[in-house]
Amino acid sequence: xxxxxxxxxxxxxxxxxxxxxxxxxxxxxxxxxxxxxxxxxxxxxxxxxxxxxxxxxxxxxxxxxxxxxxxxxxxxxxxxxxxxxxxxxxxxxxxxxxxxxxxxxxxxxxxxxxxxxxxxxxxxxxxxxxxxxxxxxxxxxxxxxxxxxxxxxxxxxxxxxxxxxxxxxxxxxxxxxxxxxxxxxxxxxxxxxxxxxxxxxxxxxxxxxxxxxxxxxxxxxxxxxxxxxxxxxxxxxxxxxxxxxxxxxxxxxxxxxxxxxxxxxxxx
Numbered sequence: 464x465x466x467x468x469x470x471x472x473x474x475x476x477x478x479x480x481x482x483x484x485x486x487x488x489x490x491x492x493x494x495x496x497x498x499x500x501x502x503x504x505x506x507x508x509x510x511x512x513x514x515x516x517x518x519x520x521x522x523x524x525x526x527x528x529x530x531x532x533x534x535x536x537x538x539x540x541x542x543x544x545x546x547x548x549x550x551x552x553x554x555x556x557x558x559x560x561x562x563x564x565x566x567x568x569x570x571x572x573x574x575x576x577x578x579x580x581x582x583x584x585x586x587x588x589x590x591x592x593x594x595x596x597x598x599x600x601x602x603x604x605x606x607x608x609x610x611x612x613x614x615x616x617x618x619x620x621x622x623x624x625x626x627x628x629x630x631x632x633x634x635x636x637x638x639x640x641x642x643x644x645x646x647x648x649x650x651x652x653x654x655x656x657x658x659x660x661x662x663x664x665x666x667x668x669x670x671x672x673x674x675x676x677x678x679x680x681x682x683x684x685x686x687x688x689x690x691x692x693x694x695x696x697x698x699x700x701x702x703x704x705x706x707x708x709x710x711x712x713x714x715x716x717x718x719x720x721x722x723x724x725x726x727x728x729x730x731x
Contacts, residue, residue: 468507469711469712469716470506470507470508470509470534470536470711470712471506471507471508471509471720472508472509472511472710472712472717472720473498473508473509473510473511474498475720475721476500476501476506476508477498477499477500477501477506478497478498478499479496479497479498479499480496480497480498481494481495481496481497481549482494482495482496482598484548484602485602486606487606487609488602488605488606488609490551490554490614491550491551491554491558491605491612491614492548492549492550492551492554492605493515493549493550493551494548494549495546495547495548495549495598495601495602496546496547496548496549497544497545497546497547497594497597497598498544498545498547499542499543499544500539500540500541500542500543500544500545501541501542502541502542503541503542504541506541507536508536508537508539509534509535509536509710509711509712510531510534510535510536510537511531511534511672511676511709511710512530512531512532512533512534512669512672512709513530513669513673514530514552514659514666514669514670514673515530515549515550515551515552515555516528516529516530516549516550516555516559516563516566516660517547517548517549517550518547518548518550518573518601518605519545519546519547519548520545520546520547520584520585520588520597520601521539521543521544521545521546522540522543522589524572524573524574524581524585525572525573525574525577525581525584525585525588526570526571526572526573527559527566527570527571527572527573527576528547528569528570529563529565529566529567529568529569529570529571529660530555530563530566530567530568530659530660530661531567531568532567532568532661532665532669532709533708533709533710533711534709534710534711535568537570544594546588546594546597546598546601547601548601548602548605552623552659552666553615553619553620553622553623553658553659554614554615555658556615556657556658557612557613557614557615557616557658558608558612558613559576560576560613561576562656562657562658563656563657563658563659563660564656564657564660564661566660567660567661580604584600584601584604587600588600588601615658616654616658618640618646618651618654619654619655619658619659621640621643622636622637622640622651622654622655622663623666625639625640626663626666626667626670627670635664636663636664636667637651637652637655637662637663651663668705668709669709671694671695671696671705672694672705672706672709672710674693674694674695675690675691675694675696675702675706675714676717678690678693678694679714679717679718679721680721683718683719683721683722683723684722687699687702687703687714687715687718690702690714691714699714702714
């Protein structure tokens, strides 16, 4: 039976760097980022769900990457560099003025929403001298649209805060929020589809996965049972099942990618 190497997590492949969005952009964007893929053979890479939508630029032009329910496995050229701006959870639909339910799991050319402005940004990005200039162009394109930007509805911000804080997750976060805000469950579910791209339970699963990934990066030597409890999973079996469904990887495979490279330690 052939030995199948599991895909690498995207942020563990090549060189990935991000910086927080600055000034007024920080209300809508989590960060600006760049990702340079390694030279040689194109890697098998898993982009795991994080609840966010991104605007990206590659040599193929600018695009909107919608939120994912499960890992995506993009086909990218070795040595390519991707530049991006990551929306805060719940902020993209109001900014882009389009429901995220139509972008979930999809990559859509930016000019479908921005028209000529997307083509002008593409031309400037292509002519830029280096990565610093490209990130500045990307930030500038968004700053130029701040005057027409709209924040997400207050209930969306409240639900995101509730899901970030809930550990372990509530059986039905929508019902809990409806009780505290006085809103109807139906209207909250509709808002979730519009501003998250999927329901609150799916976002709850994604945020729990992200808590595990954050804990695993910081403590890859810890026992899986401890990491599962800290992230809000019922037990280690729950962690394993959810991780496989959302990323295609086992928790152990993920932690091995986070572990320090012994060859790097020996060089020091």
